[in-house]
Amino acid sequence: MTNTLHRYGSAESFEDDYIVFATPSSGRNDVGCIPKLKRFLELALPFKPVNLGDPPHGGALRPCKNLSTAANWKRDITPDFRAVIDGISEPASVVAIFDNQSAAEQFLKLAKEADLGLSINISGSIEGARQCCNFAGITRHSVGYSLGFEGKTEKLPNTQLLALTTMCGHGMISATFARKMIDRPRSASLASLRNCSAAD
């Protein structure tokens, strides 16, 4: 759960987040794209991503629909990357998330060489993405700037909560949940990861 595009916070707050995603375009390169999407995520594995995911199914930590009553004492918190890859079943973005620039750079280089034909984007620091592109020998095609929040910003929660809730790019983490979990950082990160639908 590391959305960076419209995340609240300074550039320093996401300097260790590199979100790389592959997106098929409906009607243009979506036919037969499932193996390519899987391949994209498989290419990421050697570089130790912190998460993989796709919007229809979620990230590598997912809610369990059949928990045992012992869940209060013992829950499996091992990310299952293979399940993410095997579970891709429809044309949609897939995402690989890294916590260091070197891993993102190496992955991008490999993804470029794989020539999957899918659109690949980096979400995050403009400068970080530029450096990744330089390393991989990629010329940026387009850029979509985030200009932040405007309008009735008084309706937003306090900045401490906002920094947490906006880590989910689809806004699925409520401010009240963040407030409840703020004193339980370990449980909070795991529970929030499960709640975040697309892992980014």
Next chain:
Amino acid sequence: MKINPNKCVACGNCTYVCPMGAIYIDPKIKRATINRDECVECYACYNGLSTEHMNPSLVRMVRGLLQIGRIRFDPEPDVCPTAAFEPEDLQWPRVIRRAFSDPRATHESTGVQGRGTEEVKTNDVTNRVKHNEVGFTIEFGRPGVGVRLRDIQKMTWALAKAGVAFEKRNPFTSLMNDVSTGTLREDVLDEKVLSAIVEIKVSSDRTEEILKLVHEVEKEIDTVVCLGVGTRCDENGDEKVIAPILERNGYKLERAKTNLGVGRVTNSLLKNEAPSGGIQ
């Protein structure tokens, strides 16, 4: 979404995870209840909570006994202990709520999940935003505030009046019954969604004008607005046209989606066609 009152044990976990704050414990029936007018059918409760399948009567009894001893027992914070949430078969126009709010739902109009639009993410394939053009994504309701579609119409009216083109492959555009005026279908106006993106494209020399227009109209809209601006890079991968305009208008550019330009058309029927953006 519905909560089965026969299963709910009023643990209150779901009241925290609802991004709209639409779930509350009704003191009369002592069960979690959904305010249907505020619920945006995002499924954060159903998809986000893990579920146990405990016997509701047993849970109530144990909790009651513990309560006598002033001991509180709560399930893990992201668990519904009795699997009380039950999705309902949504009918028009309520089904719009889910389409715009649940990132796992696919927008029928575009075939895209999430907010339903590809924006600049596939610009290398679609050429949606060309050189000397700028694409605006104006997102309403994000993060965590939500928006009524009637409110967004204020913006689409103003944009249409300014003569801008709405992106055709965008689910919000598909709700308009008149794109020339930016008017939405009457039957969807009162629907509330977690967020929705209005997408337009103008020539780059209109960037400042649109920024000011959006800034002016958003004052009349009862929610937050999240602005994104997409544009092409030059042959060296630099972007020196739009960034200076944005910075001149007080925006600090730190984060972006960067399209690497490695995509291509591979669907066989389209291979020989030039890419084109869909604007109406």
